[in-house]
Amino acid sequence: xxxxxxxxxxxxxxxxxxxxxxxxxxxxxxxxxxxxxxxxxxxxxxxxxxxxxxxxxxxxxxxxxxxxxxxxxxxxxxxxxxxxxxxxxxxxxxxxxxxxxxxxxxxxxxxxxxxxxxxxxxxxxxxxxxxxxxxxxxxxxxxxxxxxxxxxxxxxxxxxxxxxxxxxxxxxxxxxxxxxxxxx
Numbered sequence: 001x002x003x004x005x006x007x008x009x010x011x012x013x014x015x016x017x018x019x020x021x022x023x024x025x026x027x028x029x030x031x032x033x034x035x036x037x038x039x040x041x042x043x044x045x046x047x048x049x050x051x052x053x054x055x056x057x058x059x060x061x062x063x064x065x066x067x068x069x070x071x072x073x074x075x076x077x078x079x080x081x082x083x084x085x086x087x088x089x090x091x092x093x094x095x096x097x098x099x100x101x102x103x104x105x106x107x108x109x110x111x112x113x114x115x116x117x118x119x120x121x122x123x124x125x126x127x128x129x130x131x132x133x134x135x136x137x138x139x140x141x142x143x144x145x146x147x148x149x150x151x152x153x154x155x156x157x158x159x160x161x162x163x164x165x166x167x168x169x170x171x172x173x174x175x176x177x178x179x180x181x182x183x184x
Contacts, residue, residue: 007039009047013061016054017098025105025112028055059102059115066096067122074126080133081182087126088171091152092164100156124149135181144178 004010015037019027027036030051034041048054074087106112127145132138151174155167162170176182 007037007043007046009057010061012037012044012047012054013058016058017062020101020105021097024101025109028058030054055111059112062098062102063115063119063122066094066099067119070094071122071126080130084127084130084175085172088168092168096156099153103153120149131179134179136179147178148174 004014012033016028016033019033019036023036027033028051030041030044034044037043044054048057070087070090073090074083077083077086102112103116106116124142124145127148128138128141131141131144134141136144148171151171155162155170
C-alpha cells in the first residue's frame with residue numbers, strides 16, 4: 001500500500017490511527033496531533049471543521065478500510081466457503097492493530113461505541129449470510145457468525161497475540177466443527 005501524500009486528509013487519518021495505537025485516544029485532540037505531526041492547526045482545519053468531524057471521519061475511514069474493503073475483497077470469490085477463506089486471508093495480511101485500541105477507546109467514549117455497533121453489525125451480517133448460503137438455517141447462521149466474530153475479537157486480546165497462521169488454523173478448525181458440510 002502506498003503512503004498517502006503528506007498532510008492530505010488520508011495522511012491525517014492514517015497518522016491518527018498510528019497515534020491511537022502508540023499514544024492512546026487522549027492524544028487524538030487537535031493540539032497534540034499537530035504537535036506530534038509538526039504542523040500548524042491550519043493543516044488540520046484544512047481537512048476537518050473540528051474535532052468531532054475529525055473523529056467521525058476517522059471512524060468512517062476505519063469502517064471503510066477494515067469492513068467494507070475486506071468484504072469487497074472477499075466477494076471476489078464465488079462460493080461462500082471461498083469468500084470466508086478469502087476474508088480470513090485478507091484479515092491475516094492486513095494491519096488491524098488499531099482494532100483493539102478502538103475497542104478500548106469505546107469503553108470510555110460512547111460515540112465510539114456507536115460506530116462499533118455499526119461495524120460489528122455489518123461484519124456479523126456478512127458472516128451470517130455466508131453461513132446461511134452454506135446451508136445453515138438463518139438462526140444458526142447468526143449464532144455461528146456471532147461465535148466466529150467473538151473468536152476473531154478474542155484472539156486479539158490474548159498476549160502474545162496468536163500468529164496469523166495459528167489464528168487461521170483455529171478458525172478453519174472451528175468452522176469445520178460448526179458447519180458439517182464445509183469442504184476443505
